[in-house]
Amino acid sequence: MMRGMSSTVDRVRWPVRTERLSLRPATGHDVDATWRYRRLEEVGRWIGFAPTSRDEYAAMFLDPNRLRKTLLVELDGVVIGDLMLAVGDGWAQHEVSAQAKGVEAELGWSFDPAYGGKGYATEAVAELLRVCFEDLRLRRVTANCFADNTASWRLMERLGMRREVHTLRESLHRSGEWLDGMAYALLAEEWRGR
């Protein structure tokens, strides 16, 4: 669980471009561009909150606390996915807690399945890791998923992220089942030595 999340997207020069993609902060005008794929059952299946109506989705998307952590991934001007970049504090003992402020980030991702299987998510998240470690100078990046979300943890492993935790039946899925979870992390020095 991240503590003291805050936005730092304004510390980066956007848009950030990769070979095929462009990354930029989301705005209030991006509800429909993301709802187009976020409404699909296969996209919502493993994510924390999957609204089933456009209005409910818009309320979630436009929540300022969430919007400032949302980035969009574009291919030739078309939104093909969204990313979460939630910068927060590392865990620290009280006496040294000031040194742990804003030093790590939790990441998340959802892509339009119409663009799946072409390495776009890998390319976008690889760039997001670069932003975290080079531009924002963070010391650690984390991400979580249900253990059954094979596409998500395979993405993390392709990117060199390291599995730190495999929990047993600790996460309640909306199906009513308690499922296993996984937590991955990457340290700045691991990223530099990749």
Ligand SMILES: CC(C)(COP(=O)(O)OP(=O)(O)OC[C@H]1O[C@@H](n2cnc3c(N)ncnc32)[C@H](O)[C@@H]1OP(=O)(O)O)[C@@H](O)C(=O)NCCC(=O)NCCS
């Ligand atoms: C998680 C998610 C982003 C992964 O999507 P993905 O299509 O598997 O990932 P990529 O776009 O990086 O594509 C990788 C695939 O393309 C292939 N590929 C083709 N060209 C590639 C390239 N240039 N670079 C890397 N991979 C390439 C890879 O081999 C891989 O295929 P494989 O799975 O058959 O081995 C996607 O499944 C998703 O959005 N899921 C729904 C939301 C969700 O679960 N979010 C996470 C919650 S924790």
